[in-house]
Amino acid sequence: xxxxxxxxxxxxxxxxxxxSVLCKLxxxxxxxxxxxxxxxxFLQASETWALKGLPQNPVAWLYTVAKNKTKDYLKRDxxxxxxxxxxxxxxxxxEEEIEIDLSGKNINxxxxxxxxxxxxxxISAEAQxxxxxxxxxxxxxxxxxxxxxxxxETIAKRLYRAKEKLREEKVKIEWPGQAELPQRLETVCTMLxxxxxxxxxxxxxxxxLRKDLCLEAMRLNYLLTEYEATDVPFVNALLSLMCxxxxxxxxxTNSRDEIILYEEQDTALxxxxxxxxxxxxxxxxxxxNHLSKYHLxxxxxxxxxxxTDTQEKWENVLQLYNQLLMIEYSPVAALNRTYAxxxxxxxxxAIIEAEKLQLSQNHLYYAxxxxxxxxxxxTKAMENLNxxxxxxxxxxxxxxxxxxxxxxxxx
Amino acid sequence: xxxPEQMQxxxxxxxxxxxxxxxxxxxxxxxxxxxxxxxxxxxxxxxTDGPYVEIKEALGGFIVVKAASVEEAAEIxxxxxxxxxxxxxxxxxxxxxxx
Numbered sequence: 001x002x003x004x005x006x007x008x009x010x011x012x013x014x015x016x017x018x019x020s021v022l023c024k025l026x027x028x029x030x031x032x033x034x035x036x037x038x039x040x041x042f043l044q045a046s047e048t049w050a051l052k053g054l055p056q057n058p059v060a061w062l063y064t065v066a067k068n069k070t071k072d073y074l075k076r077d078x079x080x081x082x083x084x085x086x087x088x089x090x091x092x093x094x095e096e097e098i099e100i101d102l103s104g105k106n107i108n109x110x111x112x113x114x115x116x117x118x119x120x121x122x123i124s125a126e127a128q129x130x131x132x133x134x135x136x137x138x139x140x141x142x143x144x145x146x147x148x149x150x151x152x153e154t155i156a157k158r159l160y161r162a163k164e165k166l167r168e169e170k171v172k173i174e175w176p177g178q179a180e181l182p183q184r185l186e187t188v189c190t191m192l193x194x195x196x197x198x199x200x201x202x203x204x205x206x207x208x209l210r211k212d213l214c215l216e217a218m219r220l221n222y223l224l225t226e227y228e229a230t231d232v233p234f235v236n237a238l239l240s241l242m243c244x245x246x247x248x249x250x251x252x253t254n255s256r257d258e259i260i261l262y263e264e265q266d267t268a269l270x271x272x273x274x275x276x277x278x279x280x281x282x283x284x285x286x287x288x289n290h291l292s293k294y295h296l297x298x299x300x301x302x303x304x305x306x307x308t309d310t311q312e313k314w315e316n317v318l319q320l321y322n323q324l325l326m327i328e329y330s331p332v333a334a335l336n337r338t339y340a341x342x343x344x345x346x347x348x349x350a351i352i353e354a355e356k357l358q359l360s361q362n363h364l365y366y367a368x369x370x371x372x373x374x375x376x377x378x379t380k381a382m383e384n385l386n387x388x389x390x391x392x393x394x395x396x397x398x399x400x401x402x403x404x405x406x407x408x409x410x411x
Numbered sequence: 412x413x414x415p416e417q418m419q420x421x422x423x424x425x426x427x428x429x430x431x432x433x434x435x436x437x438x439x440x441x442x443x444x445x446x447x448x449x450x451x452x453x454x455x456x457x458x459t460d461g462p463y464v465e466i467k468e469a470l471g472g473f474i475v476v477k478a479a480s481v482e483e484a485a486e487i488x489x490x491x492x493x494x495x496x497x498x499x500x501x502x503x504x505x506x507x508x509x510x
Contacts, residue, residue, distance in 0.1 A: 315423075323426075325438070326430070337430060345427070356431070356435050
């Protein structure tokens, strides 16, 4: 790996480890301190490595520097505290008693416990994703703002409030108790699911950033499967789902970063290795007696790894969507179910069903109606596509709908 | 006795109907399918076999939906696959316990 690629890569993978270990040591109240030390470490790395070249073992180098910076800080802080206020901050241990444990085991434990801390029930889902991106994935405030289509100030405020909340609630960086583990794990999975979706479906134009988001969500999900207590079926189902979706990364955008629809994708660009990994985790997920929405979504995603339009495929997809909707309603699932219905049963039946959905103001709803009416009643198809265009918010969506309108005009 | 293919086709009709209700966000509970086994308890500790075996009608199951009116619920019921095999659907409102 080239040096200019190595530092961003290490930042993504090592930043959270350093922050998690230090934060576990200091307590969540000093989360900013842990972040500062980690950021400083990387700053020093980029300066030193640029001048002197790469060290033999860059990761070990980072850990040593982070340790020294922590010790220096505590020394200075102790003196500062003694001089100014006359008494020590009790929360931070003094330099003599400090042991900074950067062993593999403590790193893994700290990272996982940090995930649970961030996904504390007192933190809103939106803030959880923000914190997850910042702390667990090392994303800058600007990058987070880009991913959320928001601005730096809003994101900075959101992160600040979330950290305040963690302090107020005195959230500990520790394993949740046996009894609360399943529920806490579900919140963690929701955060990872949203994190992945943010990357996969985000309206952000930055394709590299979006891919990174998805990869980070997968990396964190993978960590959960590596630890016995969290290696449960629905965690594996979620990872399987992510593998299947990300197998189409290279095929779903062109060189100009425009979205290529599923039907028009070049299957040669689908990543078979990721599909195989997805199958591995789906098999691992197939035990126990709890059928989660991740199981159903992973199974749907598996069918979509086979592009051939067979009756068998669409009948299975339809039934999976039926089950998914019975567990949890969402407008997107309702729309996708109706599309599957048109393929499995008939367009006429799907049109009747689609009209019942009443998702007015949803551009995808009108895009679906436009698709269903195409070839049945082209005037109605055009009406609906125009409505879809009217309600579409992002350029990427508008482009896709315009593409459909052009195709219909050629009919 | 029906063949596995027939069974599957019947199952599909039910699943598509329930899926349609769920897709409209009107499903509250899939309820339950009721079996043929049962007992009827009468006053004075009299227990007889079977669910009302003396009458021809038997309750086959129930489903709970969200609807603005009984009329809307009846509209949903029109899609119930039981209607294609000679059954009826009875639509009733639910009165909450605390009112």
